[in-house]
Amino acid sequence: MPQLSAEKKELTLDVDTLVNGINKTIFATADDELRPVMNGIYINLQPSSLTFVGTDAHKLVKYESETENDITASFILPKKPANLLKTVLLKEEDAITVSFDSKNAMFRLKSHTLVCRLIEGNYPNYNAVIPSNNPNKVLVDRIELVNGIKRVAVCSNPTTNLIRMDIADNRINLTAQDIDFSVSANETISCSYDGQPIEIGFKSTFLVEILSNMETPTVVIELADSTRAGVFKPVYDDKQTFSSLMLLMPMMINA
Known part of the structure; x- marks a missing residue:
């Protein structure tokens, strides 16, 4: 099992937030070998919000939830572990501990631990393509x-x-x-x-x-x-x- 580095970040999430974020965005992710960053769900953590984004350049989904955490960071979760998480989380009720560094992420549940490699690279600036003036x-x-x-x-x-x-x-x-x-x-x-x-x-x-x-x-x-x-x-x-x-x-x- 890969070990996370000393610079890892850790937070606790409730099940509903994670399940909803994955469910809302996973269908919009791409299957593009040339742009691997778009083959996963972009998860962006801010002190008062948690944002999930999926896009394949034709469609884009942004799901934002209010959360209390003191971390500012982001990572790209691949589609396969996201689908696995979605299935396993349906049987969970307790909060989930999420730890991650620049290469791997670990999701600790009550009776399971899922470790996956993250997609490395810079996610496109999705806010730039969302039109703000729609009369x-x-x-x-x-x-x-x-x-x-x-x-x-x-x-x-x-x-x-x-x-x-x-x-x-x-x-x-x-x-x-x-x-x-x-x-x-x-x-x-x-x-x-x-x-x-x-x-x-x-x-x-x-x-x-x-x-x-x-x-x-x-x-x-x-x-x-x-x-x-x-x-x-x-x-x-x-x-x-x-x-x-x-x-x-x-x-x-x-x-």
Whole structure:
């Protein structure tokens, strides 16, 4: 078993924080041999918060939880140990002790100890790609939108999975077409929209993946324009001790 260096850092986390952080972000991680840092979950510790980030350059998920610790550090947890942890933690109730240095991490549970090698390298500056000024906001029923996307996507081009969203007048018009087979589909969904009319294209499989990894009945989609990433956020009825956002890069719509 690898030993941690004398410069190791240590903290205690509750089970829910770690499980939620892994569950929310692991689906967005990449399988990219050329950029190994994106093949894991980036965990960033600050004195008052704990942030989990997963991205594959097309989609990005950021999950932030309020915590009390006196450590400022970060590491990249590979996908395989993250999946193992997720499974083992479901049976745990006690707090978990996490120790790590620049190369390895150790998770001490009540009856298990998991040691893994961390991914070395610099994680991309994820905050730089999250658009801050998004004047167009869509409030929509999540399940209704997911089901509409799935129905319309049947007629999308199997190579691109492109689905077009025309948003105006409190309506989202979903359109997909496959020119090679001369098939198309469209469906209109009611929403609450505050902003200018906008046309934007997304990969339908990514859209379904993002919306399926939220648990709230309603989501808000924040958009700047058709060339900038869409920001998806769950809408909660009351104040939470955590926040999450999911970002999806748009696709070019052929005129």
